[in-house]
Amino acid sequence: MLKKGLSILVFGAMIFAPTLARAQSNFNPNFIISDAEVQDSHSWSRDDVQQFLNLRGSFLRTYTAPDASGTPKSAADIIYEAGLNYNINPKFILTTLQKEQSLVTDDSPTQKQLDWAAGYAVCDSCTTDDPGIQSHKGFGNQVDNAAGIIRWYYDNTDKSFVKKKDVATTIDNTPVTPQSWATAFLYTYTPHLHGNTNFWRIWETWFGQTYPNGTILKSASSSEYWLLVDKTKRQFKNMTALITRADPKLAITVPDADLANYTDGPIIAFPNYSILKSANTTYLLDYDTLRPFASDEVVRAIGYNPDEIIDVTDTDITGYVIGTTITTSSTAPAGVIYKIAELKEPYFYVKDGIAKPIEKQIIDANFKKLTTEKHTLADLQKLTLVMDPVDFQDGTLLYLTDINRFYVVENGKKRPIADRETFNIMGYKKTNALPISMAVAARIADGEQIFLNSSLLSSKEKFLGDSEAPVADIFKSSLPAYLIAEYPTGRIVAGKNIDTKFPIASLTKMLTAYEALNQNFDLKKSTVYSTKKYASEGNVLKLKNGEKILNEDALASMLAISNNDLARLIAQNSGPSSENAFIQTINDRLADWGADSTQIVEPTGLDPKNISTPRDLLKIFVNIMKNDIIKTAINRPAYTFKAIYDPKIGRRKIVNTNLLYTNKKLPYDILASKTGYINEVGANLLMLVQDKKTKKQYVVITLAEKNYTKRFVEPDRLAKMLVSGQIKLANLTN
Structure with missing residues (x-):
């Protein structure tokens, strides 16, 4: 009889509450990189370094410069040889060059970037014109110095200014205890969290072991x-x-x-389920386990063809685990699928006399080569039933159709793929994904999210706003904070307090719109307005309880006139089950983008705890502008739509809250704009402007203007100076 009651077999019909929370692998400030990784100088050959630069279309792939001895060499040679000379991993050097000056991904770096490639000898309060540091100037010197100082740190750990492994210190008011010497040295070299978080993110994206087990x-x-x-x-x-x-x-x-x-790792030399015969024993190869047959008679009794037996030496099978012995009483030692017609959930995976429930989708994905046999319930009752269902194998690509999301199975957990960019860059194909339902997905525990930064991997999409190079306030703005950057590269050309946190007010709504569209907020449907669910300060449209608004109009109105009620309506009618869950998905995405100084607590921007920095806002904006719907919505001076809830009103026209749109004599075009204001910070503005003459595009971000009536004066001044030639951006190349 069955070892467990058949009533348990209804497991497949049970209702499971979906628990599809995303997991994020976070930066650990105490451990950035291991000492073994930093000192693995033979990890790559010179050709590997060159190929890496070639694959990313890097400027450095064809760049030559004098090395530290004055001999002209290619960038790849300089990097590789510095690694060998100081026993430092060339990958570490490449990561440093990217962290400091974005040199791997920048298509047209300035001479200044190249001359101070690794940021060596340039302190926070220094200028690159300091006569005392000119001996370190030049790409070859910088690479040599950057590798050399790490080796010097290893050889001089007793020096007082060198941060120590396992000794607590404070970085940017955050307590840190480095758990490797390499981590301690990174903080000695760059005593800031932002720079080292960026180092970790670059390293993980380029050199981390990204693909899951089973791939x-x-x-x-x-x-x-x-x-x-x-x-x-x-x-x-x-x-x-x-x-x-x-x-x-x-x-x-x-x-x-x-x-x-x-x-x-060990080579996989033999076909799975091969019959291997050594001098003394015959084995069944079960993946990485060798299962001995009790005798040659057992081999014959089970029916294996002698011609299928492979002769091996003891050396051939060294390293395999020896499993349980196969006897004449062993049922299906290589596995078989039982189909029991009497049961609602008919499939069982049978091996060695043990039967486990298995779903048809798992059979199709992982056990297609096994024979499916029709059996009766009486046949099943002769076996030992174990009610732990068979899981998907590692590396299985799943597609959750209900929410349009891809996962990869690893160690029994489903790891969500962050977005379509990551999916494409990693080389996955939708045709290889197994469609599953929410009920099936809910039975699989959640694992860490898989995310890759496309700007670090793609030769086309490059973001240069994370460079550690000093940013000058060349516009001498009176504002507490501003930032100006080239678009779409994100190269920062000027700014002030760009890494200081401020409340962002209604700039939040760009994130609300982006996340809603990624959660399949259906623009063609309509939503009924409820004061109980959505009412908040700032109902500019004066929506009434029970009124209906088309989702497309709700999104456009929220962005154009910062209607707060509509932000809550959109958040609560997107994919997640609640507004709080929606906010969590925004913060997860911010972590994916590397917007580490940004935190969102609600979807409108009314709460001053919605904070960010100018640098993070630049990164957020560049990512959001990849969405054509939002790109169109925030480039409308005005928007007209039909009030479907009240035919008497007819068509409604709303005007963008950026009053600069009304000035037709500007020397620049506004291609996108979002305003924000709350008392706690003042007025914020984010604009994408284009020089009418050169057609060059720039992002202008201004924060914390306390004079509400003059909130557009300084942004306008900055944009005009930018396109007028009063500020010579070319001078930054010196």
Whole structure:
């Protein structure tokens, strides 16, 4: 009889509450990178460095400069040789160059960026004109100095100014206890959280072991296939070994430089479920386990063909785990699927006399090669029933159709892929994803989110606003904070207090709109307004209880005139189950984007605890502008729509809250704009402007203007100076 009651078999019909919370792997200020990683100087060859620069379309791929001895060399040679000379990983040097001056991704770096490539000898209060630091000027010197100082730190840990492993310190008013010498040295080199968070993010994006366990990778330069297991890559010796474990069409093609991020594991030499015969024993290969047959008679009794037996030496099978012995009483030692017609949930995975429930989708995804046999309930009752359902195998790509979201299974958990950009960059294909329902997804625990920064990986989308290079207040603004940057690269050309946090007021609504659209907020549907659910200060449209508004008009009105009620309406009618859940998805996305100094607590901007910095707002804006719907909505001087809830009103016209739109004589065009105001901070403004003559585009961000009546005066002055030539941005190249 069954070892457990059949009543348990209704598990498949139970209702599971969806628990699809996203997990985010956060920056740990106490441990940024290991000492082994920093000192792995042989991780890459010179050609690997060159290929890395080539793949990213980097300016440095063709750049030559004198090295520290004055000999002209390529950037790749300078980086590689500095790594060898000081026993420092060339990947560490590349990450430093990106963190300090965005040199890997900047298509046209200034001479100043190249001359101070690693930020070496340039302190927060220094200028690059200081005569005392000119000996460190030049790309070759900077690379050599940056690698050399890390080696010097390792050799001089007793010096008082060198931060210490396992010794508490304070960085930007935050207590930190470095858990590796490398982490301590990073804080010695750059004593700020922002710069080191940026270092970690760059390192993880470029060199972190990004793909989950179970992923099949294919070399872009050869026919080699590899299986990822516990941060190692295991090569398949031949196609037979591959196809008995996985479907080759699921493989993701990657450059060899990406494969080099994983250490080599044991080669997968034999097809799965091979019969291997050593001098003394015959085995069934069950993935990485060798299961001995009790005797040759058992091999024959089970029905294996002698021609299928592979002779091996003890060396061939070194490293395999020895599993349970197979006897004549072993039922389906290689596994089989039972289908029980009498049961509502008919499928069971049977192996060694043990039966486990399994869903048809898991069979299709991971067990297609197993035979499905029709059996009766009486047959099942002869087996031991274990009610732990069979999970999806590691590396399985899932598509949750209810919310249009992709996941990858790893260690029994589903890891959400952050966005479509990450999905595409990593090489996943929708055709390889297994569609699942919310009920199936809810049974799988949540794992850490998978996110890649496209601006660090794509040769087309590059964001340069994270550079640690000093930012000058060349516009001499009276405002507490402002920032001006090139668009779309994000290269910051001027600013003041760009890393200081301020309440952002209604600039919040850009995030509300972006997240709503990513949560499938249906613009073609309408929503009934409820004062109980949505009422808040700032109902500019004077919506009444029970009135209906088209979602498209709600989104446009929220952005154009900062209607707060509509922000709450949109937040509560998007994907997540509550407004609080909606806010959490915004903060998760901000973490994905690296907007580390931004925190949102509600969707309108009325709460002064919605905070950000000018640098973060630049990053947020550049990302949001990739959405064409929002890009159009925040570039409307006015917006007209039909009031569907009251035919007597007819068409309604709303005017953008940025009054600069009304000035037709401006020397610049406003391509996008969002205003914000609350008493706690004053007036904020974010604009994308275009020089009417040169057609160059710039982001202008101004914060904390306390004089409400003059809230557009300083932004206008900055934009006019920007396009008039009064400020020579070209001088920044010196």
